[in-house]
Amino acid sequence: MLIYLDNAATTPLDQTVRDAMLPYLEGSYGNPSSIHAFGRQTRAAIDHARSQVADAIGANPSQIVFTSGGTEADNLALIGVMHAQPVEKKHLITSQVEHHAILDACKYLERFGYEVTYLPVNQQGLVQLEDIRAAIRPDTALISILHGNNEIGTIQPIEQIGHLAHEHSILFHVDAVQSFGLEPFDVSALPVDLVTLSSHKIYGPKGAGALYIRDSVKLLPRALGGAQERRKRAGTENILGIVGFGKAAELVGKHHIARREHLVQLKQTFIEDLRSRSLDIVINGHVDNSLAHIVNISFLGIDTETLLIQLDMEGIAASSGSACTSGTLSVSHVLKAMHLPDSVTNSAIRFSFGKDNTVEEIKAATEKIEKVVRRLYR
Numbered sequence: 446m447l448i449y450l451d452n453a454a455t456t457p458l459d460q461t462v463r464d465a466m467l468p469y470l471e472g473s474y475g476n477p478s479s480i481h482a483f484g485r486q487t488r489a490a491i492d493h494a495r496s497q498v499a500d501a502i503g504a505n506p507s508q509i510v511f512t513s514g515g516t517e518a519d520n521l522a523l524i525g526v527m528h529a530q531p532v533e534k535k536h537l538i539t540s541q542v543e544h545h546a547i548l549d550a551c552k553y554l555e556r557f558g559y560e561v562t563y564l565p566v567n568q569q570g571l572v573q574l575e576d577i578r579a580a581i582r583p584d585t586a587l588i589s590i591l592h593g594n595n596e597i598g599t600i601q602p603i604e605q606i607g608h609l610a611h612e613h614s615i616l617f618h619v620d621a622v623q624s625f626g627l628e629p630f631d632v633s634a635l636p637v638d639l640v641t642l643s644s645h646k647i648y649g650p651k652g653a654g655a656l657y658i659r660d661s662v663k664l665l666p667r668a669l670g671g672a673q674e675r676r677k678r679a680g681t682e683n684i685l686g687i688v689g690f691g692k693a694a695e696l697v698g699k700h701h702i703a704r705r706e707h708l709v710q711l712k713q714t715f716i717e718d719l720r721s722r723s724l725d726i727v728i729n730g731h732v733d734n735s736l737a738h739i740v741n742i743s744f745l746g747i748d749t750e751t752l753l754i755q756l757d758m759e760g761i762a763a764s765s766g767s768a769c770t771s772g773t774l775s776v777s778h779v780l781k782a783m784h785l786p787d788s789v790t791n792s793a794i795r796f797s798f799g800k801d802n803t804v805e806e807i808k809a810a811t812e813k814i815e816k817v818v819r820r821l822y823r
């Protein structure tokens with residue numbers, strides 16, 4: 446039996462989403478920019494998907510720009526906004542625990558003369574408001590903070606951070622890829638200006654995502670060439686991906702409470718069951734203020750890579766954290782920023798649950814984990 450506990454890396458495609466996509470794989474192929482009936486059909490499909498995504502976060506459809514995923518939306522938010530600033534506004538603030546789509550966009554901007562403050566975090570992975578306040582400068586244009594951390598699950602106080610940003614007339618971008626569909630997120634009530642979403646983390650297809658952009662925000666496009674996406678992202682639309690993303694977002698609206706409850710139960714069961722086996726473990730991140738589907742655990746005395754391989758051989762799919770860093774064997778930048786002892790950072794594994802996981806799977810998984818860990822202890 447294979448048990449998939451890596452839902453923060455990606456989720457399986459929902460059957461309902463698949464069914465919604467099929468007509469655009471098989472019959473409907475018009476270019477949405479064409480004025481004829483073929484084009485009008487796919488145009489209507491994209492408009493519908495845009496409303497579905499907008500509804501899921503309380504936005505207007507006109508505020509949603511479809512992208513190729515979370516990475517592109519993060520890049521567009523940071524680079525697009527900074528490039529649209531007057532020359533004297535060249536500073537932005539982010540944290541040391543962001544996704545690489547943010548950190549690498551910051552590195553890119555630094556090469557062109559922009560200045561970036563990378564905020565530290567505490568041992569739970571939380572950004573401190575005092576640190577943000579101290580980092581704000583007259584030339585700060587943007588603050589970008591991850592909502593729910595993809596490696597440890599810690600949820601940042603985005604409402605307070607947003608208010609702080611707005612008090613200083615600074616734009617606020619939130620990467621909500623992991624929290625979308627689990628934590629309440631209403632842009633009409635939150636002090637946020639830009640929000641990143643991704644389809645394949647919410648049971649939609651890969652290669653689709655969106656950036657929410659509040660009306661007043663100026664942003665230069667990264668992809669140039671056509672008038673698509675209100676001139677913010679040129680190129681013929683990924684209709685299949687967008688339709689699937691729209692359906693997945695609609696399902697989020699319908700099922701987020703039930704999904705969250707299920708995930709809370711799975712995570713609780715997992716942690717309690719694992720604790721009862723008296724292994725030498727440490728849970729990383731914030732225990733309460735944490736995403737329902739992610740738990741990051743260190744198995745002291747055992748090396749992450751070795752454990753992952755052994756778990757894989759037992760049919761359990763987990764991860765060392767962000768998919769982008771695994772395979773390169775480098776220590777997680779998130780755990781490093783939390784200043785945990787080497788024994789903890791070198792033995793950390795992320796387990797992330799999904800709506801299709803069952804309690805039985807969780808129990809079977811903990812049993813296998815104990816077996817593997819005891820074998821490695823010897």
Ligand SMILES: *Cc1c(COP(=O)(O)O)cnc(C)c1O
Pocket residue numbers: 453454513514515516517519544546591593594595620622623643644645646652653654
């Ligand atoms: C997965 C992820 C991304 C990247 O999204 P893609 O659609 O895979 O490009 C960005 N940010 C966070 C927090 C993520 O978990």
